[in-house]
Amino acid sequence: MKLSHITEARPLRRSQRVLAFSAAATAVVFALAGCASSGASSTSTSAAKKSFSIAFVPKQLNNPYTNVELSGGQKAAAALGDKYSVVGPNTASASSQVSYINTLTQKHIDVIAIAANDPNAVCSALNQAKAGGAKIITFDSDTDASCRSLFINQVNTQSVADVEIKQTAEQIGDQGQIAILSATANATNQNAWIADMKKDLATNPKYAKIQLVTTVYGNDDDTTSFQVAQGLLQSYPNLKAIISPTTVGIAATARYLSTSSYKGKVVLTGLGLPNQMRQYVKDGTVKEFALWDPAKIGQAAVYAAKALEAGTITGKTGDKFSAGSLGTLTVGPDNTVIVGGPTEFNAANIDQYNF
Ligand code: RAM
16 A cells, blocks of 8 residues: 655655654655545534544654554554544644644544643644544543543553552662653643652552652653753762653663663663663663553554444443454543553563564
């Protein structure tokens, strides 16, 4: 199948699992089946349509995690015969997605699936899309609940916090200073995980001697994250561990630690892609980290979109839909679908994973 790009796009090439994006592209849209949208209104005819158009708006392009997520969406849309496209900013700042949403509204895309960089900054644009007939799904990072029908959450929020704190506490003997190196300050998913980590630290007596000294932001930019990690270790000479619940942040921090005097002394945990973290597990920089298969999020989003478009679900709690190889997924509280649980990676199992 051919990938075609529509607006301001530079040439894209297709790989088996991971889509490579141009670092300089300001807007990239590519689609299976030739084009992103037929231009037809979806308002009243969607249920009768044979196929629909879904556009993914990730937090940012050029993020390896995003690319794996999208590969799952692309595959599912191809399997279902639906039109798939991606458009989004190169940086994950709060309002960077707004203009892309507006363009999708003008194109009458049937479903917009967005990983929000900010819970509220995109809402008015999404509401306009909705008014034009589009259905709105969030994935990875939610908006305010009023701005979407459904949230495809990779994993239960509290379970992410629990695994992060557990892996960290174990390695520092349940005591000492720790810090969090997050993505952007507004990211809904990051902030939800951080809030639950703070709750764990405050309420579990086992963690009473662990002190969270600061949260810093690498903005899901590799260079910024690397520099912020470096600064963190200079500012807190007694730091025992860094938790980086972002794939960009943990990889950059691991790279910094791996050639520094902190290697093997300062613990690094967080959420990382096994393919990015493998070398740091093997060289002893990192002992354990966690994640899930991001491709499943893209897949779940496409199947949820299909069910919304067909009118078999509305996104209410208790709704069920078939999601291909993921089986039947159920909409839980807060119109949220949980795709799976976190997997813990270490030297013993990391070679079993390829994403
Ligand atoms: C980064 C992004 C993304 C998050 C993953 C774990 O790539 O911040 O939103 O879910 O890490």
